[in-house]
Amino acid sequence: MSITPEADTSGPLPEAERWASSALTRRQIMLRSAVSAGAIATAALLTGLTSGTMLRARNNAESPPLAPDVRDRFMRFSHLATGHTALSPVLGERYYQALTGQDHQFPAKLNALVDLAGRLPRPSVEALEEIARQQPALHGALMAVIRAWYSGVVAEGSQATVYAYEAALMYQPARDQVVIPTFAHDGPNYWVKAPPPVSAMPAF
Amino acid sequence: MAEDLSADVVIVGTGICGSFVAHEMAKAGLSVIMLEAGPRIDRDEVVENWRNMPPHNKSEYDYATPYPLVPWAPHTNYFPDNGYLHVDGPDRTAYMQGIIKGVGGTTWHWAASSWRYLVNDFQLKSTYGVGRDYAFTYDEIEPYYFKAEQEIGVCGPNGMDIVPSAPRKQPWPMDSMPYGPADRRFTELVKPLGFENTPVPQGRNSRPYDNRPQCCGNNNCMPICPIGAMYHAVYHAQKAEALGARIIPNAVAYAMETDAQNNITAIKYYDPDKQSFRVTGKTFVIAANGIETPKLLLLAANDRNPRGIANSSDQVGRNMMDHPGIGMSFQAAEPMWVGGGSVQMSSITNHRDGPWRSEYSAIQIGMNNTAQNSRAGMKALSMGLVGHKLDEEIRKRSAHGVDIYVNHETLAHPDNRLTLSTQYKDKLGIPHPHVYYDVGEYVRTSAVKSRQHLMNIAKALGGTEISMSQNFTPNNHITGGTIMGKDPRDSVVDGWCRTHDHRNLFLATGGAMAAAGTVNSTLTMAALALRASEEILRDMKHA
Numbered sequence: 001m002s003i004t005p006e007a008d009t010s011g012p013l014p015e016a017e018r019w020a021s022s023a024l025t026r027r028q029i030m031l032r033s034a035v036s037a038g039a040i041a042t043a044a045l046l047t048g049l050t051s052g053t054m055l056r057a058r059n060n061a062e063s064p065p066l067a068p069d070v071r072d073r074f075m076r077f078s079h080l081a082t083g084h085t086a087l088s089p090v091l092g093e094r095y096y097q098a099l100t101g102q103d104h105q106f107p108a109k110l111n112a113l114v115d116l117a118g119r120l121p122r123p124s125v126e127a128l129e130e131i132a133r134q135q136p137a138l139h140g141a142l143m144a145v146i147r148a149w150y151s152g153v154v155a156e157g158s159q160a161t162v163y164a165y166e167a168a169l170m171y172q173p174a175r176d177q178v179v180i181p182t183f184a185h186d187g188p189n190y191w192v193k194a195p196p197p198v199s200a201m202p203a204f
Numbered sequence: 205m206a207e208d209l210s211a212d213v214v215i216v217g218t219g220i221c222g223s224f225v226a227h228e229m230a231k232a233g234l235s236v237i238m239l240e241a242g243p244r245i246d247r248d249e250v251v252e253n254w255r256n257m258p259p260h261n262k263s264e265y266d267y268a269t270p271y272p273l274v275p276w277a278p279h280t281n282y283f284p285d286n287g288y289l290h291v292d293g294p295d296r297t298a299y300m301q302g303i304i305k306g307v308g309g310t311t312w313h314w315a316a317s318s319w320r321y322l323v324n325d326f327q328l329k330s331t332y333g334v335g336r337d338y339a340f341t342y343d344e345i346e347p348y349y350f351k352a353e354q355e356i357g358v359c360g361p362n363g364m365d366i367v368p369s370a371p372r373k374q375p376w377p378m379d380s381m382p383y384g385p386a387d388r389r390f391t392e393l394v395k396p397l398g399f400e401n402t403p404v405p406q407g408r409n410s411r412p413y414d415n416r417p418q419c420c421g422n423n424n425c426m427p428i429c430p431i432g433a434m435y436h437a438v439y440h441a442q443k444a445e446a447l448g449a450r451i452i453p454n455a456v457a458y459a460m461e462t463d464a465q466n467n468i469t470a471i472k473y474y475d476p477d478k479q480s481f482r483v484t485g486k487t488f489v490i491a492a493n494g495i496e497t498p499k500l501l502l503l504a505a506n507d508r509n510p511r512g513i514a515n516s517s518d519q520v521g522r523n524m525m526d527h528p529g530i531g532m533s534f535q536a537a538e539p540m541w542v543g544g545g546s547v548q549m550s551s552i553t554n555h556r557d558g559p560w561r562s563e564y565s566a567i568q569i570g571m572n573n574t575a576q577n578s579r580a581g582m583k584a585l586s587m588g589l590v591g592h593k594l595d596e597e598i599r600k601r602s603a604h605g606v607d608i609y610v611n612h613e614t615l616a617h618p619d620n621r622l623t624l625s626t627q628y629k630d631k632l633g634i635p636h637p638h639v640y641y642d643v644g645e646y647v648r649t650s651a652v653k654s655r656q657h658l659m660n661i662a663k664a665l666g667g668t669e670i671s672m673s674q675n676f677t678p679n680n681h682i683t684g685g686t687i688m689g690k691d692p693r694d695s696v697v698d699g700w701c702r703t704h705d706h707r708n709l710f711l712a713t714g715g716a717m718a719a720a721g722t723v724n725s726t727l728t729m730a731a732l733a734l735r736a737s738e739e740i741l742r743d744m745k746h747a
C-alpha cells in the first residue's frame with residue numbers, strides 16, 4: 001500500500017550531508033506501528049461512532065502485564081487525580097508503564113501519593129494537590145498522572161508516543177459543541193444550531 | 205530495463221496542476237506519463253498518523269508530520285525543522301513553506317479556499333504602477349476559472365453581492381455551507397469597524413458532488429479530510445489514470461535533454477536506488493510546484509542552456525512571492541465556539557483592492573475556524589490546574605479562543621530568489637532549495653496598518669491574552685519563481701505557460717503567476733493549468 005521509509009538506504013546513494021532524517025524517520029515508523037484501523041475508522045467517521053481508544057502498540061512486547069492489584073491501585077488513584085471514573089484500564093496500564101519507564105521512582109511516588117490521599121479527611125484532587133505542593137517530587141508525579149490522562153501522552157514535545165487521542169480527557173469538556181477533529185460530531189450542518197452555555201459542563 | 209518510456213505528453217508532478225493537465229490530455233486521447241517524486245499516499249493511513257501525532261504538534265498546527273516522508277523525495281517539516289528548505293534574508297521565517305511530495309501533491313493538506321483573483325490583480329502595473337502585469341487580462345482567464353471551479357467542486361456565496369469581487373458569468377457549482385457560531389458572531393462584531401466578513405469560496409462539498417460526500421464538519425481539512433468531502437488533486441490523478449495516463453511514483457526528475465532547436469527531447473529521472481531512466485515525448489510539462497519547478501529547471505542546466513532550462517532571461521527562481529501573514533490569538537470576552545464547519549469559512553475581503561495599492565499592499569483578514577480544543581487543553585494543563593478548575597479552563601478556552609490573521613500581497617522582486625543550495629544535498633545527491641526573502645517596504649508599510657486592524661478587532665471582541673506574531677508568517681501560496689510575461693527578456697513563460705525558450709515545454713505552476721494578489725492562489729494555478737492544456741492540445745492538432 002505505501003512505502004515504508006528506510007532512513008539508512010545506503011546502497012549506491014551518496015551520504016546526505018545534513019539530511020536530518022533519522023529522528024523523523026523513527027517517528028514515521030512509530031506512527032506506522034499504530035493499528036491501522038482504516039476501514040473501521042472510515043465507517044466510524046461516516047456514522048459518527050468513535051472507533052474506540054486508539055492505542056500505540058509500542059512497548060507491549062517488552063513490558064510484562066501489570067499485577068492486577070498494582071493496576072487497580074493506579075486506576076483508583078487516577079479516578080481521584082482526574083476527578084473522572086470512566087477511564088480505560090487498558091490505557092491505565094500503558095500510562096503506568098510509561099510513567100515508570102520515564103521515572104523509576106514513579107511506583108514509590110504513587111504509593112506515597114496514595115498514602116497521602118488516604119490521610120485526607122475528604123479526598124479530592126484539589127486537596128491532594130495542595131498538600132503535595134510541599135513535596136515537589138510527589139507533586140510532580142501527581143501532575144504527570146493528570147497530564148497523561150488529559151493529553152494522551154507521557155513525554156512532552158513532538159517526539160512523544162501517543163497513547164490516546166479521542167479518549168484523552170482534554171477533548172471531553174467541550175465535546176458537546178466542539179468536534180474532536182477527524183471524528184464526526186454529527187450530521188452535515190450540525191454547526192448551525194445555537195451553541196450550549198459555557199457553564200453547562202458535559203458529564204464525562 | 206529496456207522499457208520504452210515514451211508518451212505524447214510527459215508531466216512532472218501529480219499535484220493539482222499536473223493532474224489537471226494529465227486529465228485534459230488523457231480525455232483528448234493522448235498518451236500521458238506522469239513522473240511523481242514521492243510515493244502514493246493512503247488517506248486512512250494519514251488519518252491514523254494524524255490521530256497518533258502528539259498533542260503538542262496538534263496544538264501548534266503541524267500539517268506535515270502525518271505524511272510519509274521518503275529520503276529520495278524530501279519535503280518540508282518544521283516539527284522540528286528538517287532543514288530541507290533553507291531560507292535567509294530579513295524575512296526568512298516568512299518563507300518556511302509547506303509542500304507535500306506524493307501522488308496528489310500538496311493539496312492533500314490544503315484548506316481548499318478557492319478564490320478568483322480580482323480584475324486589477326492581473327494588471328497591477330498598469331493600474332497602480334507597481335509590481336507586474338500578467339500576460340492576459342481577467343476576461344481571458346474567466347472561462348478557465350469556471351472550469352477549474354467545476355472540476356474541483358467549489359461552493360461559494362451565490363446570490364450575495366460582495367465588493368470587491370471577481371465578475372462571474374456563471375454561479376459557483378455549489379452554494380456556500382452555512383456559518384457556525386464563531387463565523388456568525390465574528391461577522392456581526394467586525395461590521396461596525398467597516399470590515400465585511402464574507403463566505404470563502406471553498407473546494408469542498410456543501411452537498412454530495414462528483415461522487416464525494418458532503419462535508420460534515422470534522423474540522424480537520426488541514427492536514428487531512430477524513431472523508432474526502434474536501435477536494436484533493438489525487439482525484440484528478442486517479443481520473444487521468446482511469447483514462448489511461450500512467451503515473452510513475454517515486455520517480456525524481458532531475459535532467460532534461462534538448463535538441464538543436466532547443467526543444468526538449470527527454471526528461472531523466474532517478475528511482476529510489478538512484479537508477480536513472482529516460483522518458484521521451486512530444487510535449488513536456490513541469491508541474492512540480494512553486495519551489496521544485498524552478499529548482500528542477502536550474503538543476504537541469506545543460507550545454508545549450510548553461511544557466512538552466514528556460515532561463516535565458518535569468519528569471520528562473522527569482523520573484524518568489526507568497527502572502528506574508530501576521531497572526532494574532534486571544535481569548536474573546538464572549539464565547540465564540542470556533543470550529544463549527546470547515547477550518548476556513550469566512551474572511552474580510554473589502555481590503556483586497558483600492559487606490560492605496562500604488563503605495564502599500566492590499567490585504568485579506570480572516571478568522572481561522574480551526575477547533576481550539578487541542579490548544580485549550582495544552583494551555584490549561586500548562587497552567588497547573590487540577591479537577592473542576594482544569595475542566596472549566598479547557599471548556600472556557602475551547603469556547604473563547606480565537607485566531608485572526610492578516611495576509612499581505614507581495615510584489616515580484618528579482619532579489620527574492622531561489623537557488624540550488626551549495627551546502628545541502630538529499631540522498632540522491634540533489635541540492636536542496638535555498639531562498640532569499642525580503643517582504644519589502646510595500647508590505648512593511650501595510651503591516652503597520654494591519655497590526656492596528658488586528659488590535660481593533662481584538663478590542664471589538666473584548667480580547668484578553670492578546671498575542672501577535674512579531675515576524676511575518678508563511679502562507680504556502682508559492683508564486684512567481686517562473687514568472688509570466690510578454691517579454692522573453694524578463695520573463696520565463698508566456699500567457700499560456702509555454703516557456704519562451706523551448707516551444708514544447710510548459711510550466712503549469714504558481715511559479716508562472718506575475719502578481720500574488722491577496723487570496724489563496726491555487727484556483728488561479730489550476731486555471732493556468734487548464735489554459736496551458738488548451739494550448740498544448742492546439743499544438744497537437746497542428747502538429
Ligand SMILES: Cc1cc2nc3c(=O)[nH]c(=O)nc-3n(C[C@H](O)[C@H](O)[C@H](O)COP(=O)(O)OP(=O)(O)OC[C@H]3O[C@@H](n4cnc5c(N)ncnc54)[C@H](O)[C@@H]3O)c2cc1C
Pocket residue numbers: 216217218219220221222239240241242267277301302303304305306307308309310311313314315316317318319426437455456457458491492493494496497500679680681682712713714724725726727729
Ligand atoms: C497547509 C497548507 C494549506 C494550504 N491551503 C490552501 C488553500 O486553502 N487555498 C489555496 O488556494 N492554496 C492552499 N495551499 C497551497 C496549495 O496547496 C498549493 O498552491 C498547491 O498544492 C500547488 O499545486 P501544484 O500542483 O503546483 O503543486 P503540488 O501540489 O505541490 O504538487 C507538485 C508535485 O510535484 C512533485 N515533484 C516535485 N519535484 C519533482 C521532481 N523533481 N520529479 C517528480 N515530481 C516532482 C511533488 O512531489 C508534488 O507531488 C495550502 C498549502 C499548505 C501547505
Ligand code: SF4
Pocket residue numbers: 408418419420421422423424425426428429430431432433434545546547
Ligand atoms: S470540515 Fe471535515 S468533512 Fe469537511 S472538508 Fe474539512 S475535514 Fe472534510
